[in-house]
Amino acid sequence: MRVTNATQFGLGVFYMQQKQQSLQKLYEQISSKQRVITSSDDPAAASLAIEVTAIADRSSRFVSNASLAYDQLATTDTTLQNVSDVITRVRELAVQAGKPALSQTDRAAMRSELVEVTKNLVGLFNTTSAEGNYIFGGTATGSKPFELSWEPVIQVDYQGNMQRQEVAVGTSRTLALTEPGNLVAGQTSTVPLLTTALAAVPAAPPAIPGNLPAVSKDPDAFTAGNELFQAISRLDVLLRVGPNDPASTAEFDRMLYESRQLTAAGTTPNPYKAYEDFAATPDWNIPNPPTPDSGSAYYSKGMAEVLKGLDAGFEQVVSVNTVIGSRMNAAQTVKDIGTELDINYTKRIQQLVGLDEDGYVKAISSYQQALTALQASQQTFSSISKLSLFNYL
């Protein structure tokens, strides 16, 4: 084939350009450590990488949500542990107060301690998270969930709602950040009224002493789930009135009477059975009311119920704490799995579009090769272009 000047120059330029291009590509690959720079380099890998990146982003956000949940749940957990300690302190007080021999002054001192301990307890339930949100208010995170007043008696009421603030920790999974306080500590410290108040026993026929009062509520009948504050409130009342309060003595006698009436009539259920049982215990063995002893009996029974109530409240707090613990576990698992997944996703993206160690070495060696080839082309070109017959004419 005839070789002409245009062929000679054209070829030289073409090959040098081609080598420049491949050098440029390799340079981009090496400096960005990416195998796929634009999606046309490998459309399948590039589009997959977009999906994986989106999933990885989402997963890492779930991890950060789980971390947030973990931190907030940890605050809840610590708070609930403190709550358990405080309940234990209240229980000690209740045990101490159970001695009927205490003086009025002793009881007053104990009452003021009870008020302080209760303030502390309610304060714990009004704990806020790092962001300043109340953690026991359900979704009402902006206002105090528990309202406490202590005059004339300790009164605690829940102000929050029953919903939970949730965060997503998976595409189909959420985790609750908050716990409604009424499921932990109860809705109110007020004992509900009896559905029908007991009318006073008529004075005639005089078989029964006629001075038993009408009773509108049973102060020892705590409602399920509300035992903690009801017990504290009850303890407060007991400390205030002491064992020799005539009014409460009469109440006790009234309910004891009612229970014995119902038992005699064979009516079940008998809501006042507790009084009858208590009166029948060997310590008391109270005959038909009224008796002078029933004041102390009333105090002791109240204290026994307070202790039961505190135990129930303690149980409830502990069981919620267990739930919180399991949620913390779940959050931790999401964090752990997420971190592992993150590594996998990074690896996957790296595999799809990145330049791994082998690829890196290969790219560098290809770069060297391409560089050498380009230099060779340039040298050949320059020496060929110097050749001309005209040089010798």
Place this chain on the structure above:
Amino acid sequence: MNLLNLGASGVSAARVNLETTSHNISNVNTDGYSRQVVSQKAALPQYNGFGFLGQGADIASVSRMFDQFVEVELRTSTSTISSLQAQQNALGTIDNMLTDSSTGIMASVQQFFTAMQTAAANPTSIATRQVVLSEAQALVDRFQTTNSQIEELRQNLRSSVDVSVNQINTLTENLAKINRQITILSDGSAKVPNDLLDQRDKLVVDLGKLVNVNVVQSDDGNYNVFLDSGQALVVGPSSSKLYTQTTQSSTKVMLDNQFTPDTQISYTDIRGGALQGYLQLLEQDIPRVQIDLGNLAVEFTDAVNRQHALGVDLTGQYQQAATQHYLDPATPSGPYMAQDGGLFQDLSQERLTAENATNITDEALAMQLAVAHMAVKVGNPAQLAMSSGVIATSQVSADGSITKPVISSVWQEAYLHQDNTTPFVGKEPNARLFDVLPPPATVQIPFDASTNPVFGTPTVSVAGYTATAISKSTTQQGVWEFELTSTAAPSQTVKLAFKAESLPLTGTQSLTIRARDPATDGVNGMDNSNMLAINSLQSKPILASTKTGTTSLLAKITDPGFTRTSTMEVFFAQTVSYVGSRGSITDVQLKAQQNLNLEVTKKKQGLSGVDLDEEAANLVKFQQAYQASSKVIQVAQETFQAILDAVA
């Protein structure tokens, strides 16, 4: 005395040869130049009795070394290269725009959802809500920047088409002119104006760079130039004109047929040339990207708006969303009503325009405008409707105890824009429970620990409603859902979902939920469940895959079998994959064509190119011939002088 004549013919032949050689040397770098060679022959001999006596040399012709077949090959490959290069440039630009992971569209979508998640974890904080709005604005900006870059590219390509058409017209005119000149100057096959022929071939190659053409040489030596579709651009000394016809959405290249109706030249009608590349980009690739981007914007904003409209803001108020835009497949022309609410600007009007478009470029225009009209409507962070519009009524009984199970959150789930496969009636308006079942009416959810599932079919406290049985959500853990339909016309359906906790192992219970009434409920029981519902859109299939077709690419709601199958990232990945594949095919083809072109060029150069070494040798050769013939003349002169001297 023939010697002098012989010498003279030799000198003149050598001079022609020298001149041609010099001409070759001068034109060594001239584009499209073909090497010329002199064909020299012995002159007719003269009979002299004893035999024929040579009469010296004659120049037969000066011709160019040219191969028509190689020329066609070269032209075709040059055309293809121009087309591919045009496409490669534009596709590379789009590719860069879409793929960049830190500034790309998908990154902004992710950031938006990240902000939503942060806000959902802290729903009452104005600061985190503000971040949602800022990220929403950033997302809109990102969509619009990409969109306007693509639109800019489209406008550039349109002006490139105009420029190409003008260049084609100039070239065809010149071809017609040169045809005429060649006819005038030529005289048979021996006497042809070589350099004009070269110029004409060069013009055809230049024309081929713009649009692939076929050349048929007529008997009188004229080049007749035809497009691949058969229309003539140049016939002898006359040429036809191309012109462009542009609307807002499309650019058509038309061939002026003078007497018959003008023909449209579509990219499928031509096989190469930059014009083909531009037209293919304008009619296929750019619309595809614009439609995908627009579809993403329309479906995303619509889905978010629909869920957003169902919640209440920080002050417990519903956001304004009185009327919903929707397209009834039965009457696909509307009606549409304006909507003022929503987190984003409603883009349904643009969707309608695209739905009713009859060709790809009109769809693309509507979708491009959809992205251009994107905007964040909510300006006040407090107005983000993060809280559910449904509440569970108090579950604390009179004695202070709590009835279990407990509904820990309850919300309404929005329907996506309905399609033909699901019952259309009642769902499309995306009504709020507040409007469908105004409080104080309530929904009772029966719980029975002994049955499976533990929740039965809800009942409504007032007449005129039906509910489906409660079932477990297939997409979310621990979530129960059901649909409630008002039977009075117009019938409307809402979908409600709730989470229940503390499920007791025995017993029955009736749980009550109702719509949130802004007037009486205020900010009580505000939560983040509406925001969580918006967040879950991210992993839901809210988009239908782009079609392939010649008249429509947008998956239309009115299409039979319309199904949403793709999440946003999957949908976007297929767009990137499309652009990437087109780019990669173009790259490969271009590389192949360039190599082919190199081979053809080598072939052409082998025949037509000028080799300076060869010319140098020729120069020496013809110089010697010239000197030799001159010597002949000198000898003749000296011989004649000798005779004169002898006579004198």
